[in-house]
Amino acid sequence: MEKKEHIISILVHNKPDVLARIAGTLGGKGYNIESLSVNTTMQYEISKIVMTTVGTQETVNRIEGQLQRLVDVIQVDDLTNVESIHRELILVRLNLTAEKKEQVKKAVDTNKWKVIVSADTYIILEITGDQSQIDFALARLAPLGIADITRTGIIALNLEH
Amino acid sequence: MKLKGTQILLKALEEEKVDIIFGYPGGAVLDIYDQLYKSNMKHILVRHEQGAVHAADGYARSTGRVGVCLVTSGPGATNTVTGIATANMDSIPLVVFTGQVPTGLIGNDAFQECDITGITRPCTKHNFLVRNIEDLASTIKEAFHIARSGRPGPVLVDLPKNVMATETEYDPANIKIRNYEATYKPAPKKMANFFEMLNSAKKPLIMTGGGVILGKSSELLTGFARKYQIPVTGTLMGLGSFPGSDPLWLGMLGMHGTYYANMAISHCDLLLAVGVRFDDRVTGTIETFAANAKIVQIDIDPSSINKNVAVDLPIIGDTQAVLKDLIKFMDEHNYTYEKSQRQEWLAQLAEWKEKVPLTYCQNGKVIKPQFVIETLYKLTKGDAIITTEVGQHQMWTAQFFPFDKPNTFVTSGGLGTMGFGLPAAIGVKCAFPDKQVVDIAGDGSIQMNIQELATAAQYKINVKIVLLNNEFLGMPRQWQELFYEKRYSHTDMTYAPDFVKLAEAYNVVGLRATKPEEVETVLKEGLALDKPVLMDFRVSREECVYPMVHPGDSISNMSLGSREMIN
Numbered sequence: 001m002e003k004k005e006h007i008i009s010i011l012v013h014n015k016p017d018v019l020a021r022i023a024g025t026l027g028g029k030g031y032n033i034e035s036l037s038v039n040t041t042m043q044y045e046i047s048k049i050v051m052t053t054v055g056t057q058e059t060v061n062r063i064e065g066q067l068q069r070l071v072d073v074i075q076v077d078d079l080t081n082v083e084s085i086h087r088e089l090i091l092v093r094l095n096l097t098a099e100k101k102e103q104v105k106k107a108v109d110t111n112k113w114k115v116i117v118s119a120d121t122y123i124i125l126e127i128t129g130d131q132s133q134i135d136f137a138l139a140r141l142a143p144l145g146i147a148d149i150t151r152t153g154i155i156a157l158n159l160e161h
Numbered sequence: 162m163k164l165k166g167t168q169i170l171l172k173a174l175e176e177e178k179v180d181i182i183f184g185y186p187g188g189a190v191l192d193i194y195d196q197l198y199k200s201n202m203k204h205i206l207v208r209h210e211q212g213a214v215h216a217a218d219g220y221a222r223s224t225g226r227v228g229v230c231l232v233t234s235g236p237g238a239t240n241t242v243t244g245i246a247t248a249n250m251d252s253i254p255l256v257v258f259t260g261q262v263p264t265g266l267i268g269n270d271a272f273q274e275c276d277i278t279g280i281t282r283p284c285t286k287h288n289f290l291v292r293n294i295e296d297l298a299s300t301i302k303e304a305f306h307i308a309r310s311g312r313p314g315p316v317l318v319d320l321p322k323n324v325m326a327t328e329t330e331y332d333p334a335n336i337k338i339r340n341y342e343a344t345y346k347p348a349p350k351k352m353a354n355f356f357e358m359l360n361s362a363k364k365p366l367i368m369t370g371g372g373v374i375l376g377k378s379s380e381l382l383t384g385f386a387r388k389y390q391i392p393v394t395g396t397l398m399g400l401g402s403f404p405g406s407d408p409l410w411l412g413m414l415g416m417h418g419t420y421y422a423n424m425a426i427s428h429c430d431l432l433l434a435v436g437v438r439f440d441d442r443v444t445g446t447i448e449t450f451a452a453n454a455k456i457v458q459i460d461i462d463p464s465s466i467n468k469n470v471a472v473d474l475p476i477i478g479d480t481q482a483v484l485k486d487l488i489k490f491m492d493e494h495n496y497t498y499e500k501s502q503r504q505e506w507l508a509q510l511a512e513w514k515e516k517v518p519l520t521y522c523q524n525g526k527v528i529k530p531q532f533v534i535e536t537l538y539k540l541t542k543g544d545a546i547i548t549t550e551v552g553q554h555q556m557w558t559a560q561f562f563p564f565d566k567p568n569t570f571v572t573s574g575g576l577g578t579m580g581f582g583l584p585a586a587i588g589v590k591c592a593f594p595d596k597q598v599v600d601i602a603g604d605g606s607i608q609m610n611i612q613e614l615a616t617a618a619q620y621k622i623n624v625k626i627v628l629l630n631n632e633f634l635g636m637p638r639q640w641q642e643l644f645y646e647k648r649y650s651h652t653d654m655t656y657a658p659d660f661v662k663l664a665e666a667y668n669v670v671g672l673r674a675t676k677p678e679e680v681e682t683v684l685k686e687g688l689a690l691d692k693p694v695l696m697d698f699r700v701s702r703e704e705c706v707y708p709m710v711h712p713g714d715s716i717s718n719m720s721l722g723s724r725e726m727i728n
Contacts, residue, residue: 016290017279025283058467061465065462065463065464066464068463068464071307071341152621
């Protein structure tokens, strides 16, 4: 069976250890978490975890089964096979060295990147998009010299319920 | 009513109708023990915390109720881990209370501090650290609910010392807990599917497992199998869920299953698997397991479906609810089966049974371990609760002691924990003081929790230990004989204590048999005594458990020992 990336959305009780339980369950059974995003929902007692993992449909079914066994897990959805939108966010610091300064400014204008901090010696950009858009941005950013970068896990939402 | 944490704990246990605790005190739980001193709660002081968990486990397996233990923080807590993992693998409901250092010291590497909720996360169904006194009563209630509901399992509750010393309002009528599991929904479509599958099956077979015992559905399953004349095989955990004396019973399947059970699995065209999880010791090579059959699986845990074996019709729900629906559906649709076809299948099974029965050869001057078990069965007429340790003696028990009733065979199936049988027997005997409770043990296993003889002696818990002493770690030795050209690397246990003297040192009666003709006499004497007794049977040293499916082989391909390999 074909291996591919799956995005799994998990609603959990916002209890101590809940992330450790999920990470431990998957790690202990030999499944890898590629990306992870966690926050509370509109209800503080309930959190949403969005994680991605690479595997066959069969493997992902097993992962779902293992997650559903956990007492703190309320609901598990594989968003891969339903219509859903995906977003990641990166924050990038670019140093404004004498030789790259103009190049950076030009790239920011051309790509309509959002500058959130602009200083004499550096700028910080905030870029969001789906995985391919982020990968595209990173390819453009690389030659400019990335001083530091941080990238969130994927978050996702299905179009209809 | 304002109460201290320690008082709330005991009140909450009364609410849960707990009648016995297996435990061991220490610094972090002395306040709780002080409260116990003032209460009427029965407490059994074990000699090692692992023993406390196995005893509570034995209590739970034999009664179907939640077993309870209480231990201190740090090493007290870590000593419970093997016991908890044992219960977790076999889905046994336990609540384990561990002491913890005061909340202010957690994380400081305090004396006897350890992160026991972290350590036991992968081997409990769920666990809790109670950080606030306000959460104590609801946490205990939730712990019991989680332990016994759904697919049961062990729950650990960690109790920091300062929390237990704090006061709060306690009102048992006003405790709300959340529900965590989906309720069972009847699926008439699936019943109809099953109906059709059974209708077209010529060689149906039932495989019963631990879920039938946990779901208290042995009677339903037995009635169903008898009514439609469907033969039954069982996993180790399923022994007792269908009467071992019934002609439809084929015995255990799997690595040390009977020839005819494994042949039935390989030839059946419909397999109804109830409360099983298709462990590798049961299936052999997955590709050839029940290769000719459509598989219907009834299980409460969706993650057990399609985990190891691809299933044609999964029915998710507790075995009792599903079997009830199934039987009702069959009745309403006046299901009948082709009698001549069934006769053909049953005749085939009978032929296999006759061709290769379970057997051994008791001749000469050396006691055969199987002979001891058969004699035990004969003398007790099967009216006993049997616990085992893990190894050859466990497999021989599964083969040569037929169990007619559920909850009468108490053994560590999934984890395979040596040292389980003696403390488990103590737990069983506490629940059933008038029943004959026998731990069938090996000389390796018994030494792993031998200290519990002191517990049995102190409380006059009159368990009987049938020690099949071959001065070897028998099962590893068997594998070394078969797969490592008899290189007996560190399995020789000749250097052992004199078990009779050891028993006597613990104030337990010690008896010994060295010749076949002494077996019955020793068993009779030991079983009749109103005292804990250890019976040391010096058995044939290099006896092997047969049939045996070699690891990684198909279960129809069995080695039968002195007889030839039969396909």
